Amino acid sequence: MGKKKVWFITGASKGLGLSLVHQLLNAGQHVVATSRNISELKKAVNNDSGKFLPLAVNLADEQSVEDAIKATITKFEKIDVVINNAGYGIGGSIEELSDAETRNSFDVNVFGTLNVIRKASPYLRAQRAGHIINIASIAGIAGATGWAVYAAAKSAVIALSEVSAEDLKKFGIKVTVVAPGAFRTSFLTTDSLILATNPIAEYEEVRAIHSKYLKMDGQQIGDPEKAAAAMISLASMPNPPLHLLLGNDAFQRANNKVESLQKEFRDWKAITISTDFDEN
Numbered sequence: 128m129g130k131k132k133v134w135f136i137t138g139a140s141k142g143l144g145l146s147l148v149h150q151l152l153n154a155g156q157h158v159v160a161t162s163r164n165i166s167e168l169k170k171a172v173n174n175d176s177g178k179f180l181p182l183a184v185n186l187a188d189e190q191s192v193e194d195a196i197k198a199t200i201t202k203f204e205k206i207d208v209v210i211n212n213a214g215y216g217i218g219g220s221i222e223e224l225s226d227a228e229t230r231n232s233f234d235v236n237v238f239g240t241l242n243v244i245r246k247a248s249p250y251l252r253a254q255r256a257g258h259i260i261n262i263a264s265i266a267g268i269a270g271a272t273g274w275a276v277y278a279a280a281k282s283a284v285i286a287l288s289e290v291s292a293e294d295l296k297k298f299g300i301k302v303t304v305v306a307p308g309a310f311r312t313s314f315l316t317t318d319s320l321i322l323a324t325n326p327i328a329e330y331e332e333v334r335a336i337h338s339k340y341l342k343m344d345g346q347q348i349g350d351p352e353k354a355a356a357a358m359i360s361l362a363s364m365p366n367p368p369l370h371l372l373l374g375n376d377a378f379q380r381a382n383n384k385v386e387s388l389q390k391e392f393r394d395w396k397a398i399t400i401s402t403d404f405d406e407n
């Protein structure tokens with residue numbers, strides 16, 4: 128893996144975050160990992176070496192995030208790679224999900240990521256180096272029926288990554304947004320996934336798609352250890368991608384989306400270009 132780096136990873140007590148932490152510690156890297164539940168995190172990681180700093184963080188609370196970034200600098204004096212991994216799926220049509228359910232998901236999936244970038248950026252800028260890796264989802268590129276809020280949140284993560292890559296480039300800071308397909312983590316378990324608490328009977332297709340996803344738990348095509356290894360490899364690339372799809376399913380869905388977008392843009396071109404001032 129090369130030089131020793133300092134990694135800051137959110138949502139690390141299970142799933143992709145935990146796989147990242149294990150692989151990085153095994154490779155002798157310095158790792159700061161956050162969780163809502165520090166005892167779960169410590170138990171899952173089981174490493175009391177000086178190379179590991181577990182932190183209890185509420186990602187929706189800017190002060191909590193700032194404290195975590197400061198603790199990282201105090202212990203390891205720099206941050207090389209930030210991985211905004213914490214996130215969860217939320218299912219339901221828009222009218223079935225309450226304002227609170229919707230905002231909570233944006234708090235973790237979007238505002239948590241923004242808080243970490245906002246608080247880490249001053250250090251990365253001063254270093255004139257760093258890599259921010261944001262975990263979005265294929266849902267943010269090609270959303271599926273029944274997951275509008277999740278698709279919107281992950282789409283926001285993709286958009287904010289694309290623009291911050293431009294904003295941060297001049298400071299030597301790289302940004303990559305990762306869009307995984309289905310991976311065999313706790314993502315589809317009741318521990319992580321939230322479904323609308325007040326479903327409306329008429330949304331039969333939404334219910335059907337949710338039960339299809341729930342049945343996929345434990346059968347997902349994606350191996351989280353391979354996803355973690357792929358994400359880790361990004362940090363030693365001189366020219367890492369801005370977008371990285373993970374999984375065959377993600378590859379198919381993303382390419383189908385690009386093709387259908389291009390077709391729709393072409394089919395409606397006449398109206399699209401009819402709205403400019405006719406100045407000549």
Ligand SMILES: NC(=O)c1ccc[n+]([C@@H]2O[C@H](COP(=O)([O-])OP(=O)(O)OC[C@H]3O[C@@H](n4cnc5c(N)ncnc54)[C@H](OP(=O)(O)O)[C@@H]3O)[C@@H](O)[C@H]2O)c1
Nearest residue numbers: 138140142143162163213214215264309310312313314319
């Ligand atoms: N697995 C997939 O199929 C898949 C597909 C596309 C994208 N993703 C994305 O990949 C990332 C990692 O997910 P995963 O598959 O590893 O799922 P996971 O096994 O459920 O782990 C998710 C992590 O995110 C944190 N998290 C979950 N719900 C949270 C909440 N309500 N508030 C704050 N933190 C919460 C948890 O951190 P703590 O419990 O430690 O606080 C947990 O360690 C997420 O951003 C997810 O959206 C996953």
